[in-house]
Amino acid sequence: xxxxxxxxxxxxxxxxxxxxxxxxDFDALFADFEQKHPPKRKTSNLRRMIWMGSAIAAATIxxxxxxxxxxxxxxxxxxxxxxxxxxxxPYINPPLENVRPTFASYQVDANTGGTYSYGENSKLIVPExxxxxxxxxxxxxxxxxxxxxxxxxxxxxxxxIPLTYDSAGVNYTLESAGMIEIYAEQxxxxxxxxxxxxxxxxxxxxxxxxxxxxxxxFNIYKLDxxxxxxxxxxxxxxxxxxxxxxxxxxxxxxYQNQLEEITRQEQQALAQLExxxxxxxxxxxxxxxxxxxxxxxxxxxxxxxxxxxxxxIKNQYDGAVWQLSPNSQAIPTSAxxxxxxxxxxxxxxxxxFELSLIKGEERLSLIVQPVLLDxxxxxxxxxxxxxxxxxxxxxxxRDGLLTADRKAIEAEFAGKKQAVLTAxxxxxxxHTNSAPRQKRKVVNRFxxxxxxxxxCDRPIAPDPQQAIVAFNDQFGxxxxxxxxxxxxxxxxxVERILVTENTVLEFDVNSTHLLWLVNEDRQIxxxxxxxxxxxxxxxxxxxxIDLTLLDQKLENEEDVRRVVxx
Amino acid sequence: MISNIQISRxxxxxxxxxxxxxxxxxxxxxxxxxxxxxxNPRYFRPLYNRYYESVFRFVLRRTSDEALTSDLCxxxxxxxxxxxxxxxxxxxxxxxxxxxxxxxxxxxxFRNVQKSRVVHVEExxxxxxxxxIEEDDFELDRQQLLAALETLKPDDMQLIExxxxxxxxxxxxAEILGITENNAKVKTYRILQRMKKKLxxxx
Numbered sequence: 001x002x003x004x005x006x007x008x009x010x011x012x013x014x015x016x017x018x019x020x021x022x023x024x025d026f027d028a029l030f031a032d033f034e035q036k037h038p039p040k041r042k043t044s045n046l047r048r049m050i051w052m053g054s055a056i057a058a059a060t061i062x063x064x065x066x067x068x069x070x071x072x073x074x075x076x077x078x079x080x081x082x083x084x085x086x087x088x089x090p091y092i093n094p095p096l097e098n099v100r101p102t103f104a105s106y107q108v109d110a111n112t113g114g115t116y117s118y119g120e121n122s123k124l125i126v127p128e129x130x131x132x133x134x135x136x137x138x139x140x141x142x143x144x145x146x147x148x149x150x151x152x153x154x155x156x157x158x159x160x161i162p163l164t165y166d167s168a169g170v171n172y173t174l175e176s177a178g179m180i181e182i183y184a185e186q187x188x189x190x191x192x193x194x195x196x197x198x199x200x201x202x203x204x205x206x207x208x209x210x211x212x213x214x215x216x217x218f219n220i221y222k223l224d225x226x227x228x229x230x231x232x233x234x235x236x237x238x239x240x241x242x243x244x245x246x247x248x249x250x251x252x253x254x255y256q257n258q259l260e261e262i263t264r265q266e267q268q269a270l271a272q273l274e275x276x277x278x279x280x281x282x283x284x285x286x287x288x289x290x291x292x293x294x295x296x297x298x299x300x301x302x303x304x305x306x307x308x309x310x311x312x313i314k315n316q317y318d319g320a321v322w323q324l325s326p327n328s329q330a331i332p333t334s335a336x337x338x339x340x341x342x343x344x345x346x347x348x349x350x351x352x353f354e355l356s357l358i359k360g361e362e363r364l365s366l367i368v369q370p371v372l373l374d375x376x377x378x379x380x381x382x383x384x385x386x387x388x389x390x391x392x393x394x395x396x397x398r399d400g401l402l403t404a405d406r407k408a409i410e411a412e413f414a415g416k417k418q419a420v421l422t423a424x425x426x427x428x429x430x431h432t433n434s435a436p437r438q439k440r441k442v443v444n445r446f447x448x449x450x451x452x453x454x455x456c457d458r459p460i461a462p463d464p465q466q467a468i469v470a471f472n473d474q475f476g477x478x479x480x481x482x483x484x485x486x487x488x489x490x491x492x493x494v495e496r497i498l499v500t501e502n503t504v505l506e507f508d509v510n511s512t513h514l515l516w517l518v519n520e521d522r523q524i525x526x527x528x529x530x531x532x533x534x535x536x537x538x539x540x541x542x543x544x545i546d547l548t549l550l551d552q553k554l555e556n557e558e559d560v561r562r563v564v565x566x
Numbered sequence: 567m568i569s570n571i572q573i574s575r576x577x578x579x580x581x582x583x584x585x586x587x588x589x590x591x592x593x594x595x596x597x598x599x600x601x602x603x604x605x606n607p608r609y610f611r612p613l614y615n616r617y618y619e620s621v622f623r624f625v626l627r628r629t630s631d632e633a634l635t636s637d638l639c640x641x642x643x644x645x646x647x648x649x650x651x652x653x654x655x656x657x658x659x660x661x662x663x664x665x666x667x668x669x670x671x672x673x674x675x676f677r678n679v680q681k682s683r684v685v686h687v688e689e690x691x692x693x694x695x696x697x698x699i700e701e702d703d704f705e706l707d708r709q710q711l712l713a714a715l716e717t718l719k720p721d722d723m724q725l726i727e728x729x730x731x732x733x734x735x736x737x738x739x740a741e742i743l744g745i746t747e748n749n750a751k752v753k754t755y756r757i758l759q760r761m762k763k764k765l766x767x768x769x
Contacts, residue, residue, distance in 0.1 A: 005685045005723060007712050012627045012686035017619055023636040024618045026611045032640070033607060033647050172608075217598045219612070232612050235595055418597065418655065459609070 074468060074540065075504050082498040085481070091228045094160030095483070095518050096554055101155050103146040108184070110143045118147060121204030121241065121443060124182075130197040131184060138194065143186045150179040151205045153487050153494040154560050163493050165221070165459050166229045172459035174230065175491045177218045177238065178205035178444050183451040190451075198449035203456065204241070207492060208439045220446045223453040234446065236456045241441035255424045259417060266413035273405055280394040283387035284351045286380035287371045289323060294331065296322045296368060298355075301343055310345035313353060320370035325352050328367035335364055460491060463506040465537040470501050471517075473525050473549040479517055487514045487564065489529075502542060507532055514564060522553040524563055597655045607647050614643055617661055621668050627732070628672045630684045638675060642668045662741035669742065673720060685723065687712070687731055694730040699762050710768050714761045722757045729754055 094100050106116045113126040131139040163174045184191050221230035298314045344356040357364045372380050444456040471479040479499050486495040489512040507513050515527040525547040602609040626635045676683040728739045740750040
């Protein structure tokens with residue numbers, strides 16, 4: 001016989017995750033990919049115009065090339081300068097000394113852990129034995145847990161934590177749905193998280209997106225301070241605390257309506273499926289007498305007129321002893337001396353009955369149940385167990401008959417929903433900056449398995465417009481070789497950029513931007529949104545921007561918020 | 567004679583089903599990541615990080631060579647990135663698509679070097695095949711069984727390997743091979759019948 005395989009009768013080579021990780025290198029893979037498939041350079045409007053011109057008038061090609069090349073040179077030089085500049089700066093670089101988002105602290109019993117609240121809706125769930133000391137041993141006793149949340153651009157600015165994400169050498173800005181920093185100490189010494197343990201974080205924040213009925217996709221990243229980069233961890237589990245108002249975007253509202261209709265149809269289809277085979281009814285477990293509860297003789301019912309239903313029930317349970325239910329009110333002592341005129345009885349759930357004794361306007365309602373004694377109870381219990389087995393078998397059979405169809409229905413509607421969700425995501429991306437936004441409270445859930453800075457965020461596409469600018473202020477001061485902060489009010493993020501005599505300012509004409517710098521005197525110089533609107537795009541001509549230097553010094557967070565006006 | 571191959575098949579089945587099932591929610595969530603990577607290959611990173619280890623192990627089983635596995639994994643993920651724009655969301659886990667590429671790359675490699683590929687069989691996993699084939703009046707000789715396995719066509723071996731030696735549920739085997747779960751079951755049954763016939767003729 002021909003041998004097609006080397007069959008090895010042994011366990012295959014075993015490698016640990018750590019050993020395999022050594023081979024894992026996305027950056028190298030991506031470099032290979034880019035080498036084989038060089039990225040198409042984005043053609044700016046300017047370049048498009050130039051190329052169109054060159055097609056019409058070939059004679060001008062030489063001039064056009066020079067013009068275009070100049071833009072590229074200035075831009076590339078700027079980006080190189082910017083990278084070099086920030087590499088020299090501390091990675092976490094709070095701009096204002098002593099003005100930072102503050103930490104809350106919690107006394108945690110390291111042995112038991114516990115649940116701790118922060119703000120209105122945030123929560124930390126610390127497991128037992130979650131900390132280890134420098135010696136690697138479990139930390140016991142009390143630990144001080146320090147925790148702070150950063151929600152918006154002002155928090156990010158004051159914290160000095162960068163929101164730049166380097167993916168294979170390309171910088172992206174991260175839009176955040178909330179960030180935290182967490183660490184713990186015992187007796188003033190830092191402790192670490194025990195391997196295998198993690199703190200469950202429920203980070204309540206507010207996000208602003210065009211359409212929130214479907215939470216947008218955010219991921220969890222952890223800051224690697226040594227590598228000076230964010231490291232992807234897992235998708236963020238986000239849930240919306242407040243219902244979104246109907247979207248003012250008709251397309252999105254139509255998708256929302258479609259989703260609701262699909263959900264309605266799915267529920268209807270599932271209900272029809274369930275009705276196809278009747279649900280077997282569960283047998284009622286018999287009760288036996290509880291000696292702590294009083295029993296009642298219901299013979300007195302026979303003497304009443306107008307209590308036919310009560311008599312019928314009593315006869316149905318012939319031989320049973322009626323006992324007051326634990327759910328009933330106690331029998332008042334006056335009941336025995338009252339001459340009741342009529343009675344009523346009706347069946348409740350769980351084998352209980354409501355017995356009403358009536359005299360004129362007076363009505364006494366008691367909850368009673370039939371109980372069985374001795375052999376009767378044993379016999380009933382045996383019957384019950386047989387009935388229960390039959391019931392369970394029937395339920396399993398029914399489930400078996402319906403499961404495949406149920407799954408098919410769920411799969412069919414999941415597909416329909418996914419198609420709409422995909423369309424919504426695309427619509428959101430298309431109208432990221434132009435669509436009206438809604439602010440909604442959300443909770444981000446993730447597990448922090450080590451101390452440090454964690455961020456719920458997503459990389460955002462580079463801004464489409466570009467201008468080369470130089471900054472000065474109303475006093476004639478020029479601004480060069482320092483950090484500026486660029487805010488897009490439609491994005492919960494703040495970008496650090498380098499200001500030079502040829503600053504390449506990226507922005508989106510459809511959005512609202514604000515740029516500011518802080519000088520050594522803690523004064524702030526601001527480029528207002530109106531100035532962005534006036535910028536000419538599609539030209540390599542340097543434009544001068546007059547910043548407004550404000551008199552007031554930034555002393556606290558409120559001062560910053562007053563200027564930034566989120 | 568294989569007399570000591572005793573495994574708890576129920577446990578194996580249960581374990582395989584529990585460990586390999588991926589929820590529809592996860593698949594749908596992942597679809598967003600795939601779309602992002604289709605738009606911009608840089609966003610392939612989370613998918614790469616998530617599946618690197620499982621693809622590595624999948625390939626290592628078939629090569630027994632760490633360096634070769636590392637090279638093949640690079641090719642597999644490169645191919646995945648190159649073909650990602652063709653990937654369509656059909657409710658099947660992304661991992662199945664990756665394993666299919668991996669399987670093809672491994673086969674292609676062994677064709678190129680004109681060598682036979684490695685199939686790892688363990689006592690307990692071979693027992694899964696034995697249980698399916700063996701009858702009361704029919705005891706299997708291990709060497710004969712291995713000989714019968716060695717003659718299987720590549721597609722058939724792939725199915726038997728994933729189902730019995732890697733203990734993947736039929737659903738996952740079907741997803742990787744791009745066939746229906748029922749078809750995977752029928753094919754498996756037929757392969758086993760053919761093997762049984764062959765083993766009978768040997769005896």
